[in-house]
Amino acid sequence: MQCTSEYPCPPARVGLNVMLEIRDRYDVPAGLSDHTLGTAASVAAVALVAGLCASTLVRETFGFSFSTWRLHTRGENIRSARDVGWVRNLTAGKMMQRSPDTIAATATIDEFRRRFPLGSTGRVVVAGDAGRYVGIVETTKAFEPDLDGNAEVATLASTEDPTLSPSDNVTSIMRAFDVSEAPYLAVIDEGGALLGTLSERFVRRRYTEEVEKSQRDLFGE
Numbered sequence: 001m002q003c004t005s006e007y008p009c010p011p012a013r014v015g016l017n018v019m020l021e022i023r024d025r026y027d028v029p030a031g032l033s034d035h036t037l038g039t040a041a042s043v044a045a046v047a048l049v050a051g052l053c054a055s056t057l058v059r060e061t062f063g064f065s066f067s068t069w070r071l072h073t074r075g076e077n078i079r080s081a082r083d084v085g086w087v088r089n090l091t092a093g094k095m096m097q098r099s100p101d102t103i104a105a106t107a108t109i110d111e112f113r114r115r116f117p118l119g120s121t122g123r124v125v126v127a128g129d130a131g132r133y134v135g136i137v138e139t140t141k142a143f144e145p146d147l148d149g150n151a152e153v154a155t156l157a158s159t160e161d162p163t164l165s166p167s168d169n170v171t172s173i174m175r176a177f178d179v180s181e182a183p184y185l186a187v188i189d190e191g192g193a194l195l196g197t198l199s200e201r202f203v204r205r206r207y208t209e210e211v212e213k214s215q216r217d218l219f220g221e
Helices: 016-026 040-062 066-073 109-115 170-180 200-219
Strands: 102-104 123-127 133-138 184-188 194-199
Touching: 102 109, 123 194, 133 184, 170 184, 170 200, 194 200
Parallel strands: 102 123
Antiparallel strands: 123 133, 184 194
16 A cells, blocks of 8 residues: 555655556556545556556456566566566566676686685686586675585586576566575576676666666656
8 A cells, every 4th residue: 555654645646657666566456545635646546556457457367467468479588568578578688697706617626715705705706617507606605614625616516596588578577586595696698608697686676777768667757
């Protein structure tokens, strides 16, 4: 429930756009607790909620909105109008860090320690022959005292986390982070070569920024 705790609340601070943010971010019904004078804000909120209910009903019943039916018939994987624009364009290839810290899979743990002392970086990507992605090593893990310094650093690499394709959009990227619970994921090409890395924190910040921008455009703010 959106509520601005001012009595009375100025019309400019009602925050009707926050209702959309609540619905989209938490996937729950949204409403308004109105503290303004008069009925203008309440009437506007009723109209907005009616639109939310209609779009939600159509999406829950048919799996998509009527406005995206034409895209579905063309084979596009679109579930809402928001997916047509920035969601589809905000890809791993555009957001990734292109030159992450890397080390050869055959390098020793001692060599890793010399190149990446504690505090220099949080994690390092391990790459094999022809730059193929092997895994990611947390820097602190390489400094555990019981490790054999002559062992290959590839033995420390996390290899179970999923990887991303440069064409993956922001919704599929966040889904991968949710499933893996990893703070960083690698972006690789079709041949398995490392292209870059993405952090969950950065992706979610970019997603939030684009959501807020699209809502400002929608409400003319």
